[in-house]
Amino acid sequence: MDEHKSRSATVQDFESASARRPRGARDAVAAIDHWLLGKVMRLAGQPPFSVALWDGQVAWASDSQPVATVRINDRRALIGLIVNPERLFGEYYTARRVEVDGSLVEFLQALYASKNRANPPGSWYRDLNSWINRPRPNTLDDARSNIHSHYDLGNDFYRLWLDDRLVYTCAYYPTPGLTLDAAQTAKLDHVCRKLQLEPGQTVVEAGCGWGALAMHMARHYDVRVRAFNISREQVAFARDRARREGLAGRVEFVEDDYRNIDGSYDAFVSVGMLEHVGVENYAALGEVMRRSLRSGGRGLLHSIGRNYPDINNAWIERRIFPGSRPPALSEMMQIFEPHGFSVLDVENLRLHYARTCREWLGRFERVADQVQGMYDEAFVRAWRLYLSGSVAAFAVGTLQLFQVVFAHEDDNDVPMTREHLYRETSA
Numbered sequence: 001m002d003e004h005k006s007r008s009a010t011v012q013d014f015e016s017a018s019a020r021r022p023r024g025a026r027d028a029v030a031a032i033d034h035w036l037l038g039k040v041m042r043l044a045g046q047p048p049f050s051v052a053l054w055d056g057q058v059a060w061a062s063d064s065q066p067v068a069t070v071r072i073n074d075r076r077a078l079i080g081l082i083v084n085p086e087r088l089f090g091e092y093y094t095a096r097r098v099e100v101d102g103s104l105v106e107f108l109q110a111l112y113a114s115k116n117r118a119n120p121p122g123s124w125y126r127d128l129n130s131w132i133n134r135p136r137p138n139t140l141d142d143a144r145s146n147i148h149s150h151y152d153l154g155n156d157f158y159r160l161w162l163d164d165r166l167v168y169t170c171a172y173y174p175t176p177g178l179t180l181d182a183a184q185t186a187k188l189d190h191v192c193r194k195l196q197l198e199p200g201q202t203v204v205e206a207g208c209g210w211g212a213l214a215m216h217m218a219r220h221y222d223v224r225v226r227a228f229n230i231s232r233e234q235v236a237f238a239r240d241r242a243r244r245e246g247l248a249g250r251v252e253f254v255e256d257d258y259r260n261i262d263g264s265y266d267a268f269v270s271v272g273m274l275e276h277v278g279v280e281n282y283a284a285l286g287e288v289m290r291r292s293l294r295s296g297g298r299g300l301l302h303s304i305g306r307n308y309p310d311i312n313n314a315w316i317e318r319r320i321f322p323g324s325r326p327p328a329l330s331e332m333m334q335i336f337e338p339h340g341f342s343v344l345d346v347e348n349l350r351l352h353y354a355r356t357c358r359e360w361l362g363r364f365e366r367v368a369d370q371v372q373g374m375y376d377e378a379f380v381r382a383w384r385l386y387l388s389g390s391v392a393a394f395a396v397g398t399l400q401l402f403q404v405v406f407a408h409e410d411d412n413d414v415p416m417t418r419e420h421l422y423r424e425t426s427a
Contacts, residue, residue, distance in 0.1 A: 030055075030057075033053065033059065033075065033078060034059045034060075036078070036082050037051060037053075037059045037060050037078065037082070038059075038060060039082075040081065040082050040085065041060050044085075044111065044114055044115050045113075045114030045115055045116075045117050046062060046063070046114060047062065047110045047111045047113075047114035047115075048062040048064045048065065048066055048067055048110050048114070049062060049066045049067055049068045049069065049070060049102075049107055049110060049111070050062065050066045050068075050069045050070070051069070051070045051071075051072065052069055052070070052071045052072070053071075053072055053075075053078065054072065054073050054074050054075065066102075067102060067103065067106045067107055067110050068100050068101060068102030068103060068104075068106060068107035068110075069100075069101040069102060070098065070099070070100055070101075070107070071098065071099040071100075071101065072092075072097070072098055073096070073097050073098065073099065074097055076097075077092045077097040077098055080092065081098075084314070086313060086314040086315065087314035087315045087318060088315075089315065090313075090315030090316070090319060090382070090385055091315065091319075093381060093385050094319075094378050094381045094382045094385065095378060096381070104384065104385070104388040105361070105388045105391050105392055108388055108389050108391075108392035108393075109391075109392040109395055109396050111392075112392055112393060112396045112398045113396045116396065116397070116398060121308040121309075121310070154233070154374070155210075155233055155234075155237050156374070157371065157374060157375075158210075160363075160364075160367040160370060160371065161360060161363035161364045161366075161367055162360070162363075163180050163181045163184050164181055165181075165184065165210065165212040165215075166209065166210035166212065166237070167184040167187070167188070167209070167210075167212045167213075168209055168210070168272065169187070169209070169271050169272040169302065170187065170272075170302070170349050170352055170353040170356050170401045171183035171184045171186070171187050171352060171353075171355070171356040171359070172184075172186045172187035172190045172349065172352055173186070173352055173355060174186055174422075180356070180359045180363075183352075183355075183356070184212070185216075187352075188212065188213055188216040188217075189216075189220075190403075190421065191213065191269065191271065191300060191302065191403070192216070192217055192220070192221050193420055193421050193423060194298070194300055194345065194403065194405050194421060195267045195269060195298045195299075195300055195405075196298055196415070196420065197217060197221040197223050197267060198221075198223075198266075199221070199222035199223070200222065200223070200224075201221075201223045201224075201265075201266035201267060202223065202224050202225075202226075202265045202266050202267075203217055203223050203224070203225045203226070203265055203266065203267040203268075203269060204225075204226050204227075204228070204261055204263070204265040204267070204268055204269075204292055205225060205226070205227040205228065205269050205270065205271075206228055206258040206261065206268070206269075206270040206273055206285075206288070207228065207229055207258060207270055207271070207272060207273025207276070208227035208228065208229045208234070208238065208253065209229070209234055209238075209271075209272065210234050210237050210238055210241075211227060211234070211237070211238025211239075211241060211242065211251070211253060213227075213269070213271055214227040214238070214242075214251045214253070215238075215241065215242060215245065215247050215251055218247050218250040218251045219245075219247060223250075223266075223267075224250050224251075225250065225251045225252070226252045226254060226261075226263070226265075227251065227252070227253050227254065228254045228256050228257070228258050228260075228261055229253065229254070229255065229256075230255065230256065230257055232255060235253050235254075235255045238251075238253045239253050258270070258273065258277075258285065258288060259281075259284055259285075259288060261288050261292055262292075263292065264291070264292060264293070264294045265292055265293065265294060265297065266294055266296075266297045266298075267293075267297055267298050267299065267300075268289050268292050268293045268297065268298075268299040268300075269299065269300045269302075270300070270301050270302065270303075271300075271302040272302060272303070272304075273303075274301055274302075274303035274327065274332070275303055275304050275312075275321070275324050275325065275326050275327075276321070276323060276324055278323065278325060279309075279325065279327060279331050279334065282327075282331070282332075282334040282335045283334065283335075283338060285335055286334070286335040286336065286338055286339045286341075287339065289335070289339065289341070289406075290339040290341075293407075293408065295408055295410070295411070296407075296408075296411055296413055297407065297408070297411075298344075298405065298406075298407055299341070299405070299406045299407065300403060300404065300405050300406070301332065301335070301402075301403070301404045301406070302401075302402070302403045302404075303326065303327065303332070303401075303402055303404075304326040304353070304399055304400070304401055304402075305326050305327050305328060305329065305332070305399070305400040305401065305402040306326055306327065306328045306398075306399065306400060307328065307397065307400060308328050308330075309327070309328045309330065309331055310328075311325060312324045312325050312326060313389065313393075316386060316389070319382060320382070320383075320386045326399060326400075329346070329402060329404075332402065332404060336404075336406055340408070340409045341406045341407065341408065341409065342406060342407055342408070342409045342411070343404060343405070343406050344405045344406060344407055344414055345403075345404070345405040345418070346402060346403070346404050346405075347402070347403045348400055348401060348402060349401040349402075349403060350394050350397065350399070350400045350401050351394070351395075352401065353390075353394045353399070353401040354391055354394035354395045357387060357390040357391040357394060358391050360387055360390075361384075361387040361388060361390075361391055364383060364384070364387055365384070368380050368384070371383070
């Protein structure tokens with residue numbers, strides 16, 4: 001029996017058992033369901049949407065105009081959402097046991113905003129959720145497995161909806177009319193200008209994705225780059241592209257963990273890797289940066305973050321980004337402070353990432369049928385939820401995007417203004 005038939009049978013069993021109960025008992029069970037759901041909604045800050053149960057009854061209705069209606073299709077799903085909504089909403093949505101009628105992005109924005117208001121930092125709900133949904137570790141072995149489960153899904157999948165160079169990090173929109181490709185180029189230049197790259201310098205990159213930044217630095221800033229990554233498919237793609245574009249002599253892609261970086265360099269850069277490092281490994285990362293960055297050099301960390309310490313969404317950490325945990329700025333300081341680094345600049349590109357994720361979501365929806373042909377409907381629904389949730393989280397401030405520039409503490413050769421950040425882009 002396949003999953004859908006098994007799930008249908010489960011629903012039928014509940015309906016059959018409910019029908020066999022005396023009417024008074026059925027009414028009592030329904031009243032309990034409504035009461036429990038009301039408790040959950042109040043805990044979530046009474047968000048502005050409606051909730052309908054499997055029998056079609058509206059069990060919760062916001063006092064304000066609802067942005068969407070959530071349909072819970074069986075009683076077990078209701079109980080699961082009461083017990084662990086942070087993890088199980090994604091599971092049930094993927095399996096069609098929960099549906100959202102209306103804009104998924106608007107629904108999630110409303111939910112995140114109300115939850116943020118109802119459960120501030122230090123609340124018992126956040127503490128309990130952090131304990132129940134602890135993320136997986138990022139030891140050397142675990143990190144490779146965690147990265148493989150996301151970035152090695154297949155280059156053909158990411159080619160369908162990312163830009164031409166497969167840049168899978170926040171784009172930068174200095175002017176509102178930029179295309180995604182142009183905004184990704186602007187981001188690459190923004191990073192390079194912050195590093196103050198000069199011809200002939202050497203750069204080490206920790207976590208290089210499909211190699212776009214490394215090749216951009218080599219081509220447009222005439223530097224030599226060593227780029228480390230533990231995703232086998234990404235490294236193979238980057239090496240092939242560097243050979244085809246005549247950059248193999250200036251860019252070396254190393255399939256290895258950031259903890260094994262050796263040598264010394266004029267610049268250290270990491271874009272989109274810190275989310276996967278784990279706070280418990282920040283001291284090790286700081287030591288790598290200390291020994292790798294030459295005197296007078298520049299470093300930059302670009303990472304999804306939070307306004308205060310918290311774990312990642314439990315479903316995303318389990319199903320999309322295993323082992324992930326975006327840090328607060330206070331946690332990022334655990335990388336810099338023990339090694340005497342000076343933080344030179346901090347920029348928050350949150351709204352740039354909200355727009356980037358909207359672009360990705362739109363592109364993903366246009367190829368959803370192709371993705372379903374490659375995988376299945378559950379995969380499409382999971383990624384739709386993940387991308388929609390990303391748009392919502394950056395839009396309401398649940399997530400941030402930090403770029404932090406740093407240097408050794410005795411470096412006095414630092415710019416007196418930010419004028420160098422706003423030169424014309426290389427594109």
